[in-house]
Amino acid sequence: MRGLSTQKKKSSSSSFLTDEKFALMLVIPIIVFELVLVAYPLSYSFWLSLNNIMYVHRSITFVGPSNYIAVILDPGFLGYLVTTLRMTFDITVLVILGGLGIALLLNETFKGRTLLRMLVLLPWAVSEYCTAVIWRYLYSENLGFFNSFLLATGIVKENFVILTPQWAPEFLSIAYAWHYTPLIVFFILAGLQTVPEDLYRAARVDGAGAIKRFQKITYPHIRYAIIISLLLASMSAAIVTDSVILLTGGGPGIATSSLTWHIYELTFRDMEVGMGAAYSYILLVIMFILGTSYFQLLFRKRG
Amino acid sequence: MSETQKVPEPQNVSRRKFLYYGIGGAIVIVAVGAGAYYLTRSTSTTTGTTGTTIPTSAATNISPTTTASYPAPAEDSIYFDMWPYRPDLVGANVAQYDSEFNDVVNYAVLAGDWTSQIQDKLIAGSKDLDCAYVGTANANTWYNAGWIRGLDDLQVETVAGVDVAYSIDDIKNDLTAPAWDCLLAGSTKKPCYLPYFESAFGNIVTNEKLLEAGGYADTTAKTSTYPKSYEELYAQCQDMQKKGVADSPLLKRWGNESWEMAMVAQIESQARGDPVFDSNGDPSFDVNTPYGDMLKDWQMIYSTKLCPQGVLNMTEGDNITEFETGLHAYSEQHTYDLFTFQDPAQSKVAPNCSIVPPLTTNSPIGYLLVNGFFISNIKESDQRLARKKRFAEFYTYKDSTTGTFYRPKNFMTSTGVGSPYPKVMSDPDVISFVTAHVYRPQDATSMGQLLATAWMPEYLKYSWNSEWVTDQQTILQQCVQGTMTVTDAINAMRTDAQNLKKKYGGNY
Numbered sequence: 087m088r089g090l091s092t093q094k095k096k097s098s099s100s101s102f103l104t105d106e107k108f109a110l111m112l113v114i115p116i117i118v119f120e121l122v123l124v125a126y127p128l129s130y131s132f133w134l135s136l137n138n139i140m141y142v143h144r145s146i147t148f149v150g151p152s153n154y155i156a157v158i159l160d161p162g163f164l165g166y167l168v169t170t171l172r173m174t175f176d177i178t179v180l181v182i183l184g185g186l187g188i189a190l191l192l193n194e195t196f197k198g199r200t201l202l203r204m205l206v207l208l209p210w211a212v213s214e215y216c217t218a219v220i221w222r223y224l225y226s227e228n229l230g231f232f233n234s235f236l237l238a239t240g241i242v243k244e245n246f247v248i249l250t251p252q253w254a255p256e257f258l259s260i261a262y263a264w265h266y267t268p269l270i271v272f273f274i275l276a277g278l279q280t281v282p283e284d285l286y287r288a289a290r291v292d293g294a295g296a297i298k299r300f301q302k303i304t305y306p307h308i309r310y311a312i313i314i315s316l317l318l319a320s321m322s323a324a325i326v327t328d329s330v331i332l333l334t335g336g337g338p339g340i341a342t343s344s345l346t347w348h349i350y351e352l353t354f355r356d357m358e359v360g361m362g363a364a365y366s367y368i369l370l371v372i373m374f375i376l377g378t379s380y381f382q383l384l385f386r387k388r389g
Numbered sequence: 390m391s392e393t394q395k396v397p398e399p400q401n402v403s404r405r406k407f408l409y410y411g412i413g414g415a416i417v418i419v420a421v422g423a424g425a426y427y428l429t430r431s432t433s434t435t436t437g438t439t440g441t442t443i444p445t446s447a448a449t450n451i452s453p454t455t456t457a458s459y460p461a462p463a464e465d466s467i468y469f470d471m472w473p474y475r476p477d478l479v480g481a482n483v484a485q486y487d488s489e490f491n492d493v494v495n496y497a498v499l500a501g502d503w504t505s506q507i508q509d510k511l512i513a514g515s516k517d518l519d520c521a522y523v524g525t526a527n528a529n530t531w532y533n534a535g536w537i538r539g540l541d542d543l544q545v546e547t548v549a550g551v552d553v554a555y556s557i558d559d560i561k562n563d564l565t566a567p568a569w570d571c572l573l574a575g576s577t578k579k580p581c582y583l584p585y586f587e588s589a590f591g592n593i594v595t596n597e598k599l600l601e602a603g604g605y606a607d608t609t610a611k612t613s614t615y616p617k618s619y620e621e622l623y624a625q626c627q628d629m630q631k632k633g634v635a636d637s638p639l640l641k642r643w644g645n646e647s648w649e650m651a652m653v654a655q656i657e658s659q660a661r662g663d664p665v666f667d668s669n670g671d672p673s674f675d676v677n678t679p680y681g682d683m684l685k686d687w688q689m690i691y692s693t694k695l696c697p698q699g700v701l702n703m704t705e706g707d708n709i710t711e712f713e714t715g716l717h718a719y720s721e722q723h724t725y726d727l728f729t730f731q732d733p734a735q736s737k738v739a740p741n742c743s744i745v746p747p748l749t750t751n752s753p754i755g756y757l758l759v760n761g762f763f764i765s766n767i768k769e770s771d772q773r774l775a776r777k778k779r780f781a782e783f784y785t786y787k788d789s790t791t792g793t794f795y796r797p798k799n800f801m802t803s804t805g806v807g808s809p810y811p812k813v814m815s816d817p818d819v820i821s822f823v824t825a826h827v828y829r830p831q832d833a834t835s836m837g838q839l840l841a842t843a844w845m846p847e848y849l850k851y852s853w854n855s856e857w858v859t860d861q862q863t864i865l866q867q868c869v870q871g872t873m874t875v876t877d878a879i880n881a882m883r884t885d886a887q888n889l890k891k892k893y894g895g896n897y
Contacts, residue, residue: 143894338866339701
């Protein structure tokens with residue numbers, strides 16, 4: 087109480103700025119930034135979603151919610167949604183499990199650990215564009231690494247197609263997870279660094295095995311890092327676009343045509359900007375629900 | 390926390406000082422940014438006098454030099470966007486233009502979805518796009534939208550010291566008639582782009598070694614028994630597969646480029662006698678027309694692996710690399726790709742790659758592709774527009790300094806990419822290049838025949854064609870895989886064509 091009253095006294099004695107004004111001035115740049123880079127594009131795209139825009143004829147007609155109704159009635163919509171959810175699930179699982187495993191490994195003390203930590207980061211340093219190009223070659227039927235390796239080792243008798251209509255979403259997810267996992271590794275690794283070594287020692291003395299130690303000591307310390315990683319990974323996975331464009335082009339057929347791929351096609355190739363914006367808003371709602379669920383999970387656990 | 394631990398007292402920071410430093414820092418950042426922007430602009434856009442060295446983005450060995458006969462460019466650079474084909478060669482040609490005309494052309498290679506990227510710039514009316522490569526379908530859409538200029542006003546003139554040396558009639562007189570027709574917009578029948586190259590797409594190239602193994606060729610006598618229709622082609626491939634000559638003897642162009650599959654469908658269906666669209670631009674193809682038969686054959690090719698199933702994921706470059714492995718007997722390619730396949734440095738098929746001459750029982754294989762070069766329609770000075778025209782003429786027609794077909798010939802003798810100008814194709818240097826690279830002398834004749842008999846359907850000029858082509862790609866891939874029936878695929882494409890025609894308010 088004493089400290090608070092001193093602080094209050096100090097701030098009120100400042101003739102230059104009150105606490106509130108000073109705080110406001112500090113956040114003004116962020117508010118401007120948000121308005122320019124988030125609020126304006128969001129509002130503008132929402133307005134676009136209510137219009138039928140024909141660039142070729144330079145015409146724009148207000149159509150109200152018609153674009154949203156057309157999206158819902160689009161026979162392909164469910165397919166795009168399912169593909170998006172499927173790839174989101176695949177990528178999230180791969181990234182979290184891979185990230186956790188690698189982080190646990192890198193948290194151990196062994197020779198060359200620093201070098202390995204650097205090497206693990208490399209896929210993250212590679213752009214998504216390059217990632218897609220690299221994996222396109224790895225997956226290639228007659229020229230790819232995987233086919234050549236499996237053929238040379240006698241595991242398979244003839245070349246086979248990896249990016250089939252049935253499994254293309256999964257293999258695309260593997261490529262994206264390869265790129266994204268290092269980020270999650272370092273999130274979880276940071277969490278692991280906070281676990282006091284004494285706890286492990288005490289647990290060993292008590293006879294706790296590796297699984298028990300993970301369950302009772304490690305996991306509670308990294309739980310929030312995992313939830314944040316889940317949020318980041320699933321949000322990124324739901325909007326994967328570059329990899330789809332460059333690795334499969336939405337195909338074969340429509341096998342990897344996700345919502346973002348379709349939005350890209352509609353907006354930039356077919357110039358159906360209104361429909362593209364309506365699709366984007368529907369994706370935004372899905373992302374919002376996903377994000378809110380994670381935050382609820384996070385805060386409920388904390389509470 | 391232990392009571393014995395001492396927490397350091399937080400140091401008070403004066404708010405006034407904090408804000409002053411903050412504002413001061415922001416001003417410095419803005420000033421540095423503005424200075425850097427100003428410096429960059431002043432170095433990239435030369436306004437120097439005649440005789441100065443002009444900076445250029447051309448990453449070539451040809452260093453820009455100076456000439457005294459042309460005034461320095463009065464305004465900013467000309468921006469030229471290209472798709473990623475031989476940027477080294479393009480750079481050298483651009484540098485040659487810069488040095489001859491004391492101009493500044495900045496060229497950029499656009500990787501990725503070409504159509505989307507160019508559309509973005511055209512819609513924005515960007516000054517950073519003056520000229521770019523274009524295909525017939527996109528050229529018509531963009532011309533009808535008013536984003537690119539019609540070129541019927543191209544005439545000999547001098548505008549503020551910039552000489553436009555040739556008229557559109559000069560260019561027309563030097564072109565073949567079919568090539569000239571390609572350049573004309575469907576809506577106005579006026580030229581809307583200039584020709585950058587000519588090819589017959591969908592030509593069938595061969596791997597003579599595999600054909601020999603299958604009993605269809607003799608590489609010593611250099612004779613071959615080629616199919617005379619698509620049906621015969623597929624029968625030969627089935628036979629070779631049965632004989633174990635190749636797992637997948639046929640490499641179709643069914644890749645994931647948005648235009649590719651639609652284009653080969655158009656070629657093959659027309660060769661089988663299906664006009665695809667009637668004269669009103671309404672779909673005439675159906676399950677019972679040759680288009681339907683073609684799709685049934687395609688499903689058979691995919692399911693029996695006559696064609697490698699991974700083809701559906703291939704880009705154009707992947708497809709070319711795939712044929713270079715030597716694992717396939719036949720493939721649908723551009724005429725000029727023959728020269729790539731005949732290069733032993735990169736192709737295992739070399740020197741045994743040939744080309745199937747025009748078929749005798751069906752319409753000729755091949756789809757005349759006169760890809761070109763457009764000029765964007767933006768607000769600019771007459772002098773700047775004249776510079777764009779001058780560059781366009783240099784790049785697509787003649788070098789006015791020497792009066793020669795500098796760039797078309799240079800491309801032909803370096804890459805084999807054909808030219809729609811008969812004078813270029815009959816040039817002795819071009820003839821010796823072709824002769825030196827073909828499997829047998831008759832192949833040069835075959836290539837000439839293929840180019841001469843190739844045609845371009847009118848519906849390629851419909852405003853909605855480029856969008857239809859993209860939609861077709863998805864539908865055809867599903868049909869080939871068997872996840873969509875032939876009937877459903879055809880119905881979907883017919884409906885799509887009708888809807889697009891309605892959406893665009895007609896064909897043009």
